Amino acid sequence: MFEMVQLVAGTNLFLLAFSVLIFDIPRYTLSLVSLALFGVRGRGDRVAAGNASVSVIIPTFNGGSGLGPSIASLNRQTLRPAEIIVVDDGSTDETRAIAERARALGLVDMVICHGTRCGRSAAINAAARFASGDLLLTVDADTVFEPIAVARLAASFSDPRVAGASCNIAISNERDSLWTELQSVEYLMSISAGRSILDVVGAIACLSGACSMYRRDTFVRQGGLDVGPGEDLEYSLRLRRLGYLVRFVPDAWAETAGPTTGISLLRQRARWDRDALRIRFIMYGELSLFHRFERLPDTLQRLDFIVFDLVPTLSLPLYLVYIVLLLGATNAALFLGGIYFVLLWISIFNMALAFVMFNRTIGLVGLGASPIFPLYQGVYLKCGRFFSYSSEIIFATSRRDDFVPPRVRRALLGDRI
Amino acid sequence: MNVTINRLDPNVPDPVESRRRAAGRFVRFAYATIVFGVLGFFVIYFGAPFVYLGGPGTVSSPRYVVSLPYTVQVSQMNLVPGATVKAGEEIAEVLSPEQDSIVATYMRALADIAGRTAELRIKARVAGIPRSGALLSARDPGSSRTPRRYVHGHCDLPHGSVARVRLGAQSRCLAGGGSRGVRHSTCLPGSIYPTASRPPRSGGAPFRPGEGGCADRRNSLDRPRACWPVADGGHADRRNPRFDRYLCGLVHSK
Numbered sequence: 001m002f003e004m005v006q007l008v009a010g011t012n013l014f015l016l017a018f019s020v021l022i023f024d025i026p027r028y029t030l031s032l033v034s035l036a037l038f039g040v041r042g043r044g045d046r047v048a049a050g051n052a053s054v055s056v057i058i059p060t061f062n063g064g065s066g067l068g069p070s071i072a073s074l075n076r077q078t079l080r081p082a083e084i085i086v087v088d089d090g091s092t093d094e095t096r097a098i099a100e101r102a103r104a105l106g107l108v109d110m111v112i113c114h115g116t117r118c119g120r121s122a123a124i125n126a127a128a129r130f131a132s133g134d135l136l137l138t139v140d141a142d143t144v145f146e147p148i149a150v151a152r153l154a155a156s157f158s159d160p161r162v163a164g165a166s167c168n169i170a171i172s173n174e175r176d177s178l179w180t181e182l183q184s185v186e187y188l189m190s191i192s193a194g195r196s197i198l199d200v201v202g203a204i205a206c207l208s209g210a211c212s213m214y215r216r217d218t219f220v221r222q223g224g225l226d227v228g229p230g231e232d233l234e235y236s237l238r239l240r241r242l243g244y245l246v247r248f249v250p251d252a253w254a255e256t257a258g259p260t261t262g263i264s265l266l267r268q269r270a271r272w273d274r275d276a277l278r279i280r281f282i283m284y285g286e287l288s289l290f291h292r293f294e295r296l297p298d299t300l301q302r303l304d305f306i307v308f309d310l311v312p313t314l315s316l317p318l319y320l321v322y323i324v325l326l327l328g329a330t331n332a333a334l335f336l337g338g339i340y341f342v343l344l345w346i347s348i349f350n351m352a353l354a355f356v357m358f359n360r361t362i363g364l365v366g367l368g369a370s371p372i373f374p375l376y377q378g379v380y381l382k383c384g385r386f387f388s389y390s391s392e393i394i395f396a397t398s399r400r401d402d403f404v405p406p407r408v409r410r411a412l413l414g415d416r417i
Numbered sequence: 418m419n420v421t422i423n424r425l426d427p428n429v430p431d432p433v434e435s436r437r438r439a440a441g442r443f444v445r446f447a448y449a450t451i452v453f454g455v456l457g458f459f460v461i462y463f464g465a466p467f468v469y470l471g472g473p474g475t476v477s478s479p480r481y482v483v484s485l486p487y488t489v490q491v492s493q494m495n496l497v498p499g500a501t502v503k504a505g506e507e508i509a510e511v512l513s514p515e516q517d518s519i520v521a522t523y524m525r526a527l528a529d530i531a532g533r534t535a536e537l538r539i540k541a542r543v544a545g546i547p548r549s550g551a552l553l554s555a556r557d558p559g560s561s562r563t564p565r566r567y568v569h570g571h572c573d574l575p576h577g578s579v580a581r582v583r584l585g586a587q588s589r590c591l592a593g594g595g596s597r598g599v600r601h602s603t604c605l606p607g608s609i610y611p612t613a614s615r616p617p618r619s620g621g622a623p624f625r626p627g628e629g630g631c632a633d634r635r636n637s638l639d640r641p642r643a644c645w646p647v648a649d650g651g652h653a654d655r656r657n658p659r660f661d662r663y664l665c666g667l668v669h670s671k
Contacts, residue, residue, distance in 0.1 A: 220420050220422070221420060221421065221422065221423055222422075222423060222424060222426075223422045223423070223424030223432070226432045226436070227432070227436065238429050241428055241429050242426065242428065242429065282435070282438055282439065282440060283430045283435040283436070283438070284430060284435075292428070293428065317452070317455040317456075318451075318455065320459075321455055321458055321459075324459075324462065329462070329463070390448070390452050392440075393440050393444065393445060393448050394440075394445050394448060394449050394452075396439040396440070412433065412436055412437070413436070413437055414437075
């Protein structure tokens, strides 16, 4: 321990600053402290206009098991949806039968069945053509809403410039495993706290596909969602580029199921990270210095990703090489351990503040997982993110993403797969 | 539903071409080089100790030959694996029984040489041999010819001693063979012929240090020592190779 402290005390500021960036901890400290000092802005407190109608679209592929609770939570909303449309995207299990049964019971207004799998984007676009509400709420089959969530989401569209809004997300199965506990804490930090601050400066980049609301006429006029992967991020950036506002409503809560194992978690994050890199940098060119019609919130949105995601991830291996060469393997491990120990206290402070601010409870398992949270977020996920970025840059791996049906990929990419 | 779709706004990327685009070739190549370079660094840095077969630990400094190889026993090691060593620093203490044995052997040989030198000196004085200018030759009693410039036949040399007489480009080394007389063996010029009390080997086997006779130059341990001229003050006349004489070992006229 003493050696650790000596090492940390004897290093230069560059090493210390980069190590802090690597472990990702103070990123949310500023957000949380600012939110605590000035309060979470409750723009959703205003009641939605009386004539706001919401059409809920639930695209699903073999997701029949989660359909029931999701439909039930939508039917319990204070602002009842005008219609609920379930799109069966070529499911091979009992999903269609479950949806038809719900329609027969009057819980669902419309069931659209695709004979073969067409992808999530096609399913939502098809449902949007048949929707009659002013607002479209796209929901994953395993997402459950709290009763006032839809009303608060709809209230944010009172500003005519707003074309999209997403709600706060929590993990519904957080007690299932250590990984879901860690994801629960991570969602609290990155989504609840992080997006709250970004919403204040108007720098929201991604409307989560699990629970997002769009203005229907804008959605249809802009051609709806593109072929994926990453269609939710792509549409959000498209709206920003066209001059619309995208919002985050922190007090509209929804819960969705997270991966329960480390490998499935890595696969999910790999998909998200690859999509983020491709859409931001290759499609939208966000690494360019100047953009036509770019405003300050757009610049902040870009910088948030570049400074807090891209740079720490890509510099992690070079930083490790640097400290191993500088300090030797043993001393480098001691140095990182010392940094981790120092930053752990900040991480615990962050978590405590987040739990208090967002009125979440933490169980014993969650409490036990808190000391390893920096390791999970700063090392485990970062290594996975580095691998994803590398595979996307070198091999364009997102072209082979199996969330997009093969025939759709072939039609889009031709012989480039 | 009649809706005008405005998907191809010039301010947003094309939905098809932007999806087909990939990172440029230079970016891919540069990035792959960096990534695999970093990977290679870690593989070599942490894997080299498992692969490198240089023995315990890894010596990174260049090798310097300080002596001929010999067997040692390490009695004390002042280093741990991974330590940095500066020039001139003591790193270990070794014992060399082989070296001690070799030194002892040579010391014994030198002592023997000194003893025999003294003995021959006394004998020469008793025999009345002058101190300088004598050509040592063994004369064949049966021959009327003038003494040849080679030694042959029986030679009164001490047992185990070696005398060598050079005849032009050829030199012959003689081993004192006791009752068996002088045995001839042809040696190359410049060979060393250390002498000792041990009898020479039979069968023409190469001699080793400590043994009498001709040293086998093929054995690196039998490193030749330079022959020295006659110790009685006579000088070797290099201009007349017929009269060159080099006596190694014990044969001195003093």
